Amino acid sequence: MAKLPYVALVGQTNAGKSALFNRLYGSQEAIVAREPGTTRDNVVRKVTLDETHAFWLIDTAGMKPAEDEFEASIQDQIADATELADIIIVVVDGTLQPADADKHIAKLALKSKKPVILAINKTDKRGAYKDEEFLRLGIKTIIRTSAEHNAGVKELVGHIVTHVPAQLQQIEEDSENQPIKLALIGRPNVGKSYLFNTLAGKQQAIVANVAGTTRDVNRVAVQYKGRTMEILDTAGVRRSGKREQGIEKFSVLRTLAAIDEADVCCLVMDVNELNT
Ligand SMILES: Nc1nc2c(ncn2[C@@H]2O[C@H](COP(=O)(O)OP(=O)(O)O)[C@@H](O)[C@H]2O)c(=O)[nH]1
């Protein structure tokens, strides 16, 4: 199967990202916060719209001023989300005039040159501002939503789907010729990449890097007994310092996507860490 696009919900804390996430997913699985700032973790779900359209939906923690390192890492998560995502949904609270934080988030999103949709949420509330109030954010596609009343969600999905490429239903017919996909999964540092390089290196003469798909997973095609096998290494790019926390979360997303794509998963463990 081809790689599914990532759709990320970004925006300030309390804008209603998690509520919209739930509506988009069509269930109440993720927990909607009753208090601001309690849904800090990124959540990812595969949303299948029909036989040919599906995407990964990412709920990103809200952004607050960088008062400490922890908050700063949340800002990093937004930067990561806009980097990772193929489609970005900026969520704002429609009852509040756009703040500097909203402008900053919109700017980050637009800078990515990816499709950006503005969801003006909480439009069920009295005192929700008109679209004009939000034009200064510079986002052209504007959808008014109420996650609470499940309003505008279909329209939002309609706009998302225009950016989601249809997956050809070639799985049945082509499966004979499709390479077997093996994903190497496991905790950081257990030796996934080493194994990957070894598997790839042994086949040096016939190894070909699979083009255009190396953004979040290292992959290599190897020949084995006349069949092509594609190996996915989910280690991801490691960066140091305080970005670590956000990066770790995104490598979890990448791993989930790789597991979904793969035919076979190989869990790699360090025997010295069996007790942990
Ligand atoms: N009235 C109203 N409340 C909403 C709407 N969407 C979210 N909320 C409420 O706003 C609060 C924050 O929502 P949440 O989804 O956690 O925001 P997040 O921080 O952006 O993820 C929660 O108490 C929600 O119930 C909406 O469309 N209308």
Ligand SMILES: [Mg+2]
């Ligand atoms: Mg949330």
